[in-house]
Structures are given as C-alpha cells and as structure tokens.
Amino acid sequence: xxxxxxxxxxxxxxLNGEPVLLFNQQQHTLLDVLEIKKVNIFSECxxxxxxxxxxxxxxxxxxxxxxxxxxxxxDECLPCCCVPETNLDLDLTTDEPSNLYVQHNKTLITLD
Numbered sequence: 001x002x003x004x005x006x007x008x009x010x011x012x013x014x015l016n017g018e019p020v021l022l023f024n025q026q027q028h029t030l031l032d033v034l035e036i037k038k039v040n041i042f043s044e045c046x047x048x049x050x051x052x053x054x055x056x057x058x059x060x061x062x063x064x065x066x067x068x069x070x071x072x073x074x075d076e077c078l079p080c081c082c083v084p085e086t087n088l089d090l091d092l093t094t095d096e097p098s099n100l101y102v103q104h105n106k107t108l109i110t111l112d
Contacts, residue, residue, distance in 0.1 A: 011084035015039070015092040016058065023084045029065065030088075031079035039092065045080040053080050060088035 011023045013030070021037050023030070031053055034041050044052040051070035055077055062082040072078065077090075 011060070012087045013084055014087070014089040017089060023088075025083070029080055030062065030077070030082050030084060034079060041079065041092065043080060045078075051078065053078055055079055056091035058089040058091055061085045062088065 010025070012019050013021045013023055013033070020039070021033060023033055031041065031043060031045070041055065042052060050068075054070070054072065057075050057077050061084075062077045063085045064078075064082045066081045068078045068081060070078070
C-alpha cells in the first residue's frame with residue numbers, strides 16, 4: 001500500500017496575473033491577507049457597508065466562511081468573508097510604486 005498524504009496545496013493569489021501571496025490558511029479571510037500584504041482594496045465591511053469590497057475574479061474560485069449579504073455575479077467575490085479554494089487571480093493591478101494597488105471598478109486610489 002502506498003501512503004498518499006491528504007493535504008491541499010496553498011493557493012497562490014495573483015493580481016491581474018502577478019502573483020503576490022501564498023494563502024496559507026493562517027489568515028481568517030482573503031481581505032485580511034490582502035491588507036497584511038498592503039494591498040489597498042476598498043472596504044467598508046467593518047463599518048457596516050456590506051458589498052464595498054466586491055472584487056472581480058479573473059480565474060479561480062473561493063469558498064465563503066459566512067454567507068455573503070449582497071448579490072454577486074458568478075465572477076465576483078467578497079474578500080471579507082471568503083478564502084481561496086484554488087489559485088486565484090483577482091481584477092486588481094499593481095503600478096509603480098510597488099505599494100500602489102488600484103481596484104478597477106472603484107475610483108479610490110491610495111498610497112501608503
């Protein structure tokens with residue numbers, strides 16, 4: 001008998017094709033890890049405005065740890081209440097300097 005470990009590879013999260021992090025399950029949500037990596041994603045979730053972090057998924061899938069309170073398209077996710085199920089490519093881009101991230105469907109641009 002051959003022993004096959006039952007483990008799952010940690011998903012790689014990319015921003016428009018650029019890998020930025022390995023989701024290793026030490027964070028609670030996708031939003032938490034994006035914030036740890038200094039990705040400036042617009043979010044008012046903690047202030048009661050559900051849906052403000054809605055982000056388009058280019059490729060991959062997520063699993064929700066709590067049911068989203070807003071309606072989502074098949075290619076959208078709420079990073080505040082999900083984790084990557086597979087490698088994930090989000091519709092976010094980087095620009096110079098390297099700590100600038102722009103969410104395509106939002107008008108907010110912030111620099112640290």
